[in-house]
Amino acid sequence: MTSEARRAIALARRLVVKVGSSALTTTGDGLDITRLHALVDAIADRLGRQTQIVLVSSGAIGAGLAPLSLDARPRDLATQQAAASVGQLTLAHAYAESFGRYSRTVGQVLLTSDDVVRRAHYRNAERTFSRLLSLGAVPVVNENDTVATEEIRFGDNDRLAALVAHLIGADGLVLLSDVDALYDGDPRAGGTRKIAEIRSESDLDGLAVGMSSSGLGTGGMMSKVAAARTAAAAGIPVLIAAAAEAERALRDADVGTAFQQAGARLSARRFWLGYAAGSRGRLHLDDGAVAAVVRNRRSLLAAGVTGVDGDFQAGDVVDLVDAAQEVVARGVVAFDVTELPDLIGRSTHELPPDQRREVVHADDLVPLRGR
Ligand SMILES: Nc1ncnc2c1ncn2[C@@H]1O[C@H](COP(=O)(O)OP(=O)(O)O)[C@@H](O)[C@H]1O
């Protein structure tokens, strides 16, 4: 049985394919060129069937270990950056050569989180991808590790791949790793069951999704599932599969775990607001406000806010959290953090006339739960 998500990926005209460090590098030998060629073979096959592909490739740090005589992935940022600086060159060169076997040209795109998270920069990145694709090149993307600081870095490339997928208007996102699917627990523990389809958020309930990675990657399955949820909520179907099965994943999408996309594609502004922008603080909501905001798509009023924290000003993006501290929505707040303590819990007609407005207007609010 082919699901809607698998069909959409098999037929997509534009795809983002992300490959993790765990599938491309080994601790002892660095970049595994045989695996890289096999991945490029699968991508070239799909390119030959009228699909544009943006490749998001990790592996710079892993590829830089051996040349620097490092025997394990470094923990400190400075050594990771040094390894990435050396390894990115190896990686880009290897892709250029490997795609060259098919007379395909690659373009390297190194992004910082600012490039995709700040709205003004977003347009710039979008233009670069669009021109590369129209010229027939294969953009090969990685985080610009050498300049990313601890505070702003993505760390793993799963989230970056989901943001790029929305940015370029992709019809599908394929996350390739060393594991062949999402399981109901870390498969290294044994006795776990493979999950074929995630059709809604509730299908994820009860799954133990580990943060621990293969040793070379970062974020483990947790960051893949978070990225898959982001893309699916934005209207993009997602496949999580093994890099070793890249050919089938890119041809028929009949392997791994498929995430069903939400019906409607989010606009660039709402996607940015809900998933890309950095949050400056939190508004705590009572149960009534959660229902109004998430289920009924209403504005958030002061009466339903029970507390605030963070350091934000009117116009900043904040998280809206429920009593269990789960983020249920994000939005642009209409007050400074210093103004709110006097207003919260009061109904609108009790507020001073110059402050009689919604705390977050419905047009500036993106619910994150209950799709
Ligand atoms: N529920 C789960 N299902 C599948 N894999 C899981 C799960 N929990 C943890 N993992 C682990 O996540 C690892 C993949 O994450 P990671 O090493 O970060 O990959 P990559 O480098 O491809 O991004 C797998 O090796 C697997 O053991």
Ligand SMILES: N[C@@H](CCC(=O)OP(=O)(O)O)C(=O)O
């Ligand atoms: N930018 C880093 C990616 C870090 C990383 O480990 O990512 P991933 O393997 O996707 O979890 C690199 O190229 O090494």
